[in-house]
Amino acid sequence: MKYNFDEVNNRMGTYCTQWDFIQDRFGEKDLLPFSISDTDFKAPQPVIDRLEKIIQSGVYGYTRWNHHDYKGSIASFLSRRHHIRVEEDWVIYSPSVLYSVSLLVRLLTQPKDKVVTFSPMYDSFMSVFDENNRERVDCPLDVIDGRFTINFDLLEEQLKEASLFLLCSPHNPTGRVWSAQEMTKMVSLCKKYNVKMVSDEIHSDIILKENPHIPLLAYLEDYDQLYLLSSASKTFNIPGLLGSYCVLPNQEIREAFVHYTRKVDFLNSVSLPGLIGTMVSYNECEDYIEQLNEYIKENMRFVKEFLQENLPNFKFDIPDATYLAWIDIRNVPFTSKEVQDAFVHVGKVAVMAGETYGMPKYLRLNCGCPKSKLEDGLLRMKKAWMLYIVNRGFINGQNRKKNQK
Numbered sequence: 001m002k003y004n005f006d007e008v009n010n011r012m013g014t015y016c017t018q019w020d021f022i023q024d025r026f027g028e029k030d031l032l033p034f035s036i037s038d039t040d041f042k043a044p045q046p047v048i049d050r051l052e053k054i055i056q057s058g059v060y061g062y063t064r065w066n067h068h069d070y071k072g073s074i075a076s077f078l079s080r081r082h083h084i085r086v087e088e089d090w091v092i093y094s095p096s097v098l099y100s101v102s103l104l105v106r107l108l109t110q111p112k113d114k115v116v117t118f119s120p121m122y123d124s125f126m127s128v129f130d131e132n133n134r135e136r137v138d139c140p141l142d143v144i145d146g147r148f149t150i151n152f153d154l155l156e157e158q159l160k161e162a163s164l165f166l167l168c169s170p171h172n173p174t175g176r177v178w179s180a181q182e183m184t185k186m187v188s189l190c191k192k193y194n195v196k197m198v199s200d201e202i203h204s205d206i207i208l209k210e211n212p213h214i215p216l217l218a219y220l221e222d223y224d225q226l227y228l229l230s231s232a233s234k235t236f237n238i239p240g241l242l243g244s245y246c247v248l249p250n251q252e253i254r255e256a257f258v259h260y261t262r263k264v265d266f267l268n269s270v271s272l273p274g275l276i277g278t279m280v281s282y283n284e285c286e287d288y289i290e291q292l293n294e295y296i297k298e299n300m301r302f303v304k305e306f307l308q309e310n311l312p313n314f315k316f317d318i319p320d321a322t323y324l325a326w327i328d329i330r331n332v333p334f335t336s337k338e339v340q341d342a343f344v345h346v347g348k349v350a351v352m353a354g355e356t357y358g359m360p361k362y363l364r365l366n367c368g369c370p371k372s373k374l375e376d377g378l379l380r381m382k383k384a385w386m387l388y389i390v391n392r393g394f395i396n397g398q399n400r401k402k403n404q405k
Helices: 022-026 045-057 068-082 097-108 124-131 152-159 180-192 251-264 272-284 286-310 336-345 371-391 400-404
Strands: 091-094 114-119 135-140 142-144 147-149 164-168 196-200 226-230 244-247 324-328 362-366
Touching: 045 272, 068 091, 068 244, 068 272, 068 286, 091 097, 091 251, 097 124, 097 164, 097 196, 097 226, 097 244, 097 251, 114 152, 124 135, 135 152, 152 180, 164 180, 180 196, 286 324, 286 371, 336 362, 336 371
Parallel strands: 114 135, 114 164, 164 196, 196 226
Antiparallel strands: 091 244, 142 147, 226 244, 324 362
């Protein structure tokens, strides 16, 4: 079916984190939000139809995930879309990807062990290691001609003393899709130093360029300490339904994971809407993915052209993946927190500062929205920027007051 991603959906009054509770993060209400990474799009129609049928039944009892319908939908989807073989027994339900990261950190490492991950990074990665008493080792990505690349010499040195490597693939916030050469090298280094690998692949369906996403488990024949985490939530905009999954080929780790979820954390029953949402999305809604990707590509092109024409010191290249624009403001004579402050308090528009992800002088803009909202937000950013630099004594990036001396 044809989806209308131009449709504007009023999310106010739905207890929505991004809209109803924007003041919690930015200190002001009534902002136009481009912050956390859910979208403003409706879920696929087959998901809505199936949920309506379930709701109308009036019976919402305890549910189970350990069956063919659930696990088979995931295994089949990963085979069709990402060309990897996954046995159904490897698939384990989890309430969220971050829950899975936290539990696998405890299962695969010991207190005080070193865990390597790339920076900038998804901000929740920062706390998950600290709260589990592990030492986070940041491996900064290099920026070469605006493109983020891996410093393999540094990575190898860090892996020599590490127990776990947490990969974000595709990468949030930079939007990188790791090439086959990069993936092979990372797996090879982890195998060489006996470092286990966990890959958060929640953004793996939103691919904007020709280079394909390669799941970590494509390398399972080369190394057996590989673990994949994902969810249907980002792609189909169903995070509020709750639910994610792990693919854990290692039987010992798989059994330990299930033991903790059932006997320690007592997650014996799953969210019925989340269960249905995942199965229907993966079984019936790949047409939604194709149309969504095309729409996000156009949004990204719009952002790039707008910045080039109106805010030329804001540099942006369309990412390989995700609906998150990672904007380079290193040519701007202010910090990203100062720029964010101008957007929030002058333009009434909320974007994320790079410091949140461990990298100053960048901004993250969520482009998973109707183009009309994106255009409104960019115009607000332009207006706020012009007022801000004039008030600060800058014109065309130069300090007017300094030049007048």
